[in-house]
Amino acid sequence: MIQLCSNDDPPVSFTVPRKAVELSKTIKTMLEDLEGFDMEQTPIPLPNVDAPTLELIVKWVEQHQDDPPPVEKPRVEDDDSDDSDADDDQEPEVVIPEWDKKFLPTDDEQKNQLFKLLNAANYLEIKPLLDIGCKYVADKISGQTVEWVRDYLNMENDYTPEEEAKLKEEIAWAEGL
Amino acid sequence: MVDLEVKVARVQAENDRLRRTLADFSERVVCGRLTGDLPDNFLEQFSQLPDRPLEQVLRFLPARQVVQMRHVSRRFNHLIRKSSKTMPKMKRDGIVVFRSNKAGELIVGWFNYRNKKIAEATLADHGIALSELLRFIHIGGRMHFSDGFSATDEVLNQLSIAWLTIRPEVLVFSGDLSHTSRDSLKAFFVKVEPFVTQIQFQGACNIADSLLSDDVIGAAGQLDGLMITSVSSGSELPNLNIGDDTLLSMVDAGDVSSYFLVMDCSSITPGGIRAFVEKWMKKERPQLDANYSGFRGLLEACDLAFYKCANVTPATVEEACGDLLEEGTMAESYVGFGGGKKVERVQYIIQCPSSNCRLGIVFSDYLFNCYCKYEPMLEDEIDDYYDDHDLDDLDPEIEHDDFDA
Incomplete structure (x- = not known):
């Protein structure tokens, strides 16, 4: 068993089976790196994750600890070469499983909790969780207006009116797509 | 060995990083409490x-x-x-039409293979908008550079420098090419070389004297089809520097059908045609099973048409390769009525029943119409039932290709 600590004051710690916790690539790498240390006795502090979020993470990894590992696809990043196949890989269809649908904090007032969860999944490198969370957000955003998305994502319109007008012209062509 | 060392170094570096990270964490945890400054933007x-x-x-x-x-x-x-x-990317593997309107705007229309319009975009500022658009859309299938200045250097350059792959199989130029230079056309051909199999200049106007030549066309690599014709049989094309090299490069074209239809090409010689016929007859083909009496597979057909090409006439071709054309060849004199005036059509046909292939040489323009690729109408309404997701399902004919491989 491995202990994970939240960033709260005082920290809240969770005890998680090693198998489950290894769904997080970040922690898995860390554990592998510290092979030889008695990690069962050393709580791992997670300075980016608060207690409610960590609780969700723990719930999710415990539920999914027996999932078959996802097929890794090497991702070419920032590859400027004109690789004929680089732009070809369509994103595989992500389907949110039933359990996860109920699990995700999807009520509107829980929006920030959802973002915190995705933040944590990103930081802990739990790709399947990140994928279904992002898929949920994308479905939510899909078809909505720019204003709605701004509000939903807590983003501020930081364009000057001039910039905005110019951008509007620049993207006008997309209307017909 | 070097690889291993690099790998070891990388793992080492990653280890160090993790050690530092953990040490960093541990420092901040004092008596089980997190202390110290929070990272920027933490909240x-x-x-x-x-x-x-x-x-x-x-x-x-x-x-x-x-x-x-x-x-x-x-x-x-x-x-x-x-x-x-x-x-x-949004996949567009049907027909893409580039057209410029009177206001100088570039209109890009997408159609499926049944000429139904899928989408349309009007690009006011070609440079910016086209490069933007190319970030989000795959172009495949057939590309028409149609009315007006649709294949200008600016447009071709944007297409050439786009980092994503443009994979048209067929290119059709029928607009005004006075704003098109050799260099940009060649660069564009180089870009699409792995995919393009047919290029047609059908009714393109204002082709500069030096625009079309063996090396420009050659930049597009192996082609199965090339057609160069003017708007109507009345108007003339400039001097085209397309000669025997381009013709000969087409011998190795695909094994189903190929065509080489040109007009006003004075650089094609009877000697070149002879070399082509010789190479074509010797070309290696899959052997048909002599005992197999059923469907013999597709006929390999190759059409050559030389219309108004100064050096290529029935007489000069007869003289240059009469011996090759002798057997199994019909020199057919056909008299009919075209536009009220009497036309004589001479054609040579070489049939090789054993390998199921046929080569035809004609000297009139009647084949040009057969091979013309017509573009869909931009004025069509957008077909709303036809969105991205249906594209693959509705168009099984593109499935066999390697688009999804």
């Missing part, structure tokens, strides 16, 4: 998603919306522009 990121999840969200959105989302904020705009390279 902000609770209400905002970091770039990676946001990017992942964008990957699930349709291209149209991704483009519009640039409007949300500077950060979003920056992220979209940064990540548009790796984002899934």
